[in-house]
Amino acid sequence: MSKEEVKVDENLVRQIALLARLDLTKAETEMFVSQFKDILDYVGILNEVDTENVPPAYLFSANQSVIREDEIEPSVPTDEFLANVPQSKDDYVVIPRVHNEQ
Amino acid sequence: MDLHELSIQRAHELLMSREVSSEELTRAYLARIERLDPQVKSYVTIAADLALERAREADRQIKAGEGLTPLTGIPYSAKDSLSTRGVNTTCSSRILENYKPFYDSTAIQKLNSTNAVLLGKTNMDEFGMGSSTENSGFFTTHNPWDFDYVPGGSSGGSAASVAAGLAPFSLGEDTGGSVRMPASFCGVTGLKTTYGRVSRYGLLPLVSSFDTIGPMARSVYEVALVLEAIAGHDPKDSTSRLELAPLYSESLKKVEDLRGLRIGIPKEYFVEGLDTEVNTALQTAIKQIESLGAEAVEVSLPHTPYAIPVYYLILFAEASSNLAKYDGVRFGSSERNVDRLLELYLKTREKGFGAETKRRIMLGTFALSAGYYDAYYLKAQKVRTLIRQDFQKAFEACHALITPVAPTTAFRIGEKITNPLDMYLSDVHVVAVNLAGIPALSVPCGISNGLPIGMQIMGPHLSEETLLRIGHMYQSQTDWHMKHPPCWND
Numbered sequence: 001m002s003k004e005e006v007k008v009d010e011n012l013v014r015q016i017a018l019l020a021r022l023d024l025t026k027a028e029t030e031m032f033v034s035q036f037k038d039i040l041d042y043v044g045i046l047n048e049v050d051t052e053n054v055p056p057a058y059l060f061s062a063n064q065s066v067i068r069e070d071e072i073e074p075s076v077p078t079d080e081f082l083a084n085v086p087q088s089k090d091d092y093v094v095i096p097r098v099h100n101e102q
Numbered sequence: 103m104d105l106h107e108l109s110i111q112r113a114h115e116l117l118m119s120r121e122v123s124s125e126e127l128t129r130a131y132l133a134r135i136e137r138l139d140p141q142v143k144s145y146v147t148i149a150a151d152l153a154l155e156r157a158r159e160a161d162r163q164i165k166a167g168e169g170l171t172p173l174t175g176i177p178y179s180a181k182d183s184l185s186t187r188g189v190n191t192t193c194s195s196r197i198l199e200n201y202k203p204f205y206d207s208t209a210i211q212k213l214n215s216t217n218a219v220l221l222g223k224t225n226m227d228e229f230g231m232g233s234s235t236e237n238s239g240f241f242t243t244h245n246p247w248d249f250d251y252v253p254g255g256s257s258g259g260s261a262a263s264v265a266a267g268l269a270p271f272s273l274g275e276d277t278g279g280s281v282r283m284p285a286s287f288c289g290v291t292g293l294k295t296t297y298g299r300v301s302r303y304g305l306l307p308l309v310s311s312f313d314t315i316g317p318m319a320r321s322v323y324e325v326a327l328v329l330e331a332i333a334g335h336d337p338k339d340s341t342s343r344l345e346l347a348p349l350y351s352e353s354l355k356k357v358e359d360l361r362g363l364r365i366g367i368p369k370e371y372f373v374e375g376l377d378t379e380v381n382t383a384l385q386t387a388i389k390q391i392e393s394l395g396a397e398a399v400e401v402s403l404p405h406t407p408y409a410i411p412v413y414y415l416i417l418f419a420e421a422s423s424n425l426a427k428y429d430g431v432r433f434g435s436s437e438r439n440v441d442r443l444l445e446l447y448l449k450t451r452e453k454g455f456g457a458e459t460k461r462r463i464m465l466g467t468f469a470l471s472a473g474y475y476d477a478y479y480l481k482a483q484k485v486r487t488l489i490r491q492d493f494q495k496a497f498e499a500c501h502a503l504i505t506p507v508a509p510t511t512a513f514r515i516g517e518k519i520t521n522p523l524d525m526y527l528s529d530v531h532v533v534a535v536n537l538a539g540i541p542a543l544s545v546p547c548g549i550s551n552g553l554p555i556g557m558q559i560m561g562p563h564l565s566e567e568t569l570l571r572i573g574h575m576y577q578s579q580t581d582w583h584m585k586h587p588p589c590w591n592d
Contacts, residue, residue, distance in 0.1 A: 006474070013464070020422065020467040021429065022460055023448035032464060038523050039465060043411040043478070049485050056483035057490060057537075066340040080204040086436035095431055098443045 008036045105130035106267035107590075110176055110324045113270065117164055117175045124160035124175030128153050128219050131177045135221065135268050138592055143243050144253075144262040146182050147190045148222040153177065160217035172327050172351070173218040179269035181257050182223040183230060184315070185304035186210055189220070193306050194238040195228045197428045197435050197454025207304025208339065209273055209315050209332045216331060221269055224259030228456045229425065230277050230308040232256050233528050235284075236519045237458040244515070245287060246587040247553050251512040254284030260318050261288035266589055271319040271328050277308045278413050279507075279532025281316045282544035286507035286556025289546045291573065291583055292318040293325050296563050297539035298343040300329075301336030309420040312413075312536040321583050322545065322573035326350035329566065345564060353567055354574045361395035363572065366500035370406035371531055377510045383548030383555045384506050387576065391504070394575050401499055403492040406534060408485050413533035414526055415469055415482035422466025428454065461522060486537050493538045497562045502572060505531055507544045507556035535560055543569040546582040554582075 006012075013032045017024045024032070078091055087094040105127055108116070116122040132150050139145055160175035180186065183193045185203040192198040206214060213220070227237035235243040235258030243258045245251040246266035253262040257274035261284030264272050274281040276294040285292025293316045300315040307313055317328035333347035367388065372381065392398050430436035430450030437449035455463070469478040496503060508531060518525040535542045540563055548555035557576075561569045577583050 012468075016464050016468050016471070019471065020463050021426075021444075021447040021451050022455070022463065023452040024460070025452075028457070028460065032461065035461065035522060036465065036468075039414075039526075042523060043415055043482075046408060046411050046415075046481050046485055049405070049408060049488065051481060051484035051488070054484045054487050056480055057486040058483075066337075068337055076204060083204065084201060084433035086430060086433075087438065093432060096438075096440055096443050096446050100442070 006040060008033055008040065106134055108270070109320065110172065110270050110327055113176055114172050118170070120164065124157040124164070124219060125154060127175065128157040128177050128221070131221055131269065138266060138589060139268060141244065141249060142246055142262050142266045142268065142589070143241050144224055144259040144266065144268055145179065145222045146192060146194055146225045146240055146259065149189050149220055152189065153219050153221050156214070156217060156219045160219060163217050169216070171216040171331065173213065173331050174216050175219065177219040177221045177269060178213065178271045178273065179221050179224045179260060179263045180210060180273040181226055181260050181275050183226060183275050183306045184210055184273060185306065186220065186223065189223065191223065191306065193229045194226045194240055195454065195456070195459070196239040197450070199435055201434050203304070205304060208301035208336045210304065212332050218331070224257070224263050224272060226259055227256035228459050229306070229421070230256040230275065230280055231421070231458050231462055233279070233283060233525055234513070234518065235259060236515065237456055239456050242515055245512050245553070246589050247289065247512070250514055251553065252287065252515050254287035254512060256280040257318065258284045261285050261290055261292065264288070264290045264318050264320060265587055267586070271317060271324055273332070274316055274318045275305060276314050276316050276536065277312045278417065278536050279529050281318060282507050282532050282542060282556070282558060283529070285318055285544040286554065287512040289549070289554030289582070289585060289587070290318055290320055291322050291325050291546065292316060292544045293329060293566070293569070294535060294542045295329070295333070295566065296343065296541045298341050299347070299541070299564065299566065300332050301334070301339040301342045303336055303338040307424045309417050310424065311420065312417070322543070322570055322577050323351060323354055326354055326570050326574070343564065348567060350567060350570055354570060357571050357575060359395040360391060360572060360575050363396040363502065363568070364500040365391060365396050365398045366401035366496050366503045367398055368401050368403045368406070368496065368503055368505060370403050371505035375509050376506060377550070379548070379550035380506050380510060380555050383550070384504070384557060387547040387557050388504055390579055391572065391576055394579065396572070399500055401496045401503065403496055403534070405485065405488045405492050409489055409534040409537060410526060410530055412482045412485045412489065413529070413537060415478050416486065418462050418466035419470050419479045420466070422463045422470065425459070425463055458522065489534055490538045493540060493562070501561065501568055502565065503560045505558045505560070507531060507558045511550050511553035511555055531558060539563065541566050541569055543573045545573045545576060546585070547580070548582060549585065
């Protein structure tokens, strides 16, 4: 959509997949390359619209204050929260290690 | 008359006179679901035990005669994106297959507080991404009018459950037509509410700036009954509107005609690609609405051709952010046979998400990534401003707009699933409403080759009363909403 064409190839798709934390298969990667091209071509139609001096639309509700009094309310009991956690220990959420072993 | 044929009003009368108990009503629906839903496949979870418990509670309340409302003891279904305490809430995604929230969404909690009876949770396109329910991680829902056709999406299970007599009403959710399009395809009445009219607390988000919860039922009057039960400000949703919600059903009782209303017909919605029979049905409906005293005028929404690319770009971006939390750490499925955290993320998400969800996460990650943000996301948000301004100008000239809901009737299962862009284009008449945050009602207005046609009535922010008035008067003169699919009598 910018002046230079976006080059959609397997490298770009793999790079985006890593950012999105998706471990795509080879077949998915190939399929996305061709579908991305079609979809990005299609949304390119927005280039026809002059948006010079047009502000972006932000989340809109009526202008209203939603600040409440700072009152203490009961929170979720730890055991109810932990019931959905795949792996926990002593009220902590367990995850695999982040780094390689030294 | 079988119990599933009762309107909510009639069922309420029978409950109050204690000719029927909520438990009998609930058992009748559960038995019908067991018999018919293996073909329709509208439910992903049936909460039979909880439903019967709730029904008995309703019967006690009715006996005591305290705090009764028109929905006390009335069964219903809810889209699986609404959190239900202790009941699976999956958004029809494998990644949430066994997820049981520890709290109710506000809309569900409001229905619980009056002892309406949740029968179960309805199928949808995964996380709301689709127009046919074919993107469900579990199975495809069938259109009750013809099982070879899609029910529309993403609230396809909700629409099918109402159309097939498997629930008298359903709570749907509309991000870009997800209440209106399935309502149209299945011949039921559905309301996309003003952004913020119904609290989103406990709704699993797809696009936070588009998502709205709305009722689906057989008639406008029943939709009004449900809306007044769930609308209103909620301290737990800072975007919910502070304005008091009126008693919508009461105001419908006073309506006699549509005098004094000016109805805009946006010319951009009646162009090439619109099915001839859909167009004919709409022209007939517009004449009937004029005969009730309304005046029809042509209006223009010039940026309509850009609504789909704007909608999808913003959806890709917001959805990719909203779905980042499904990572196998705190809830949902989790691939634990891994060495490191990064692998947990990659494998859990690869296995848990379906193809369309991955596609949209990928496109959103791309549209938000360094170097492309201005060209895609920011550009789309600017054009969104122009689309909102189109509506503001149109509503200076009229009170409401009438268009088709979809350019065609329901399509065949499998027809569009291999071409995502083609599927996106079927949303051409519904997405602009979500970009502007305005309400829109979908009302049955015809049948073509055995499949229903829907009319869309849009209005300015918080104009639900006007939209319901138009829809209700239309239904008082026509019987399209009373027509049922062949499986109705099964």
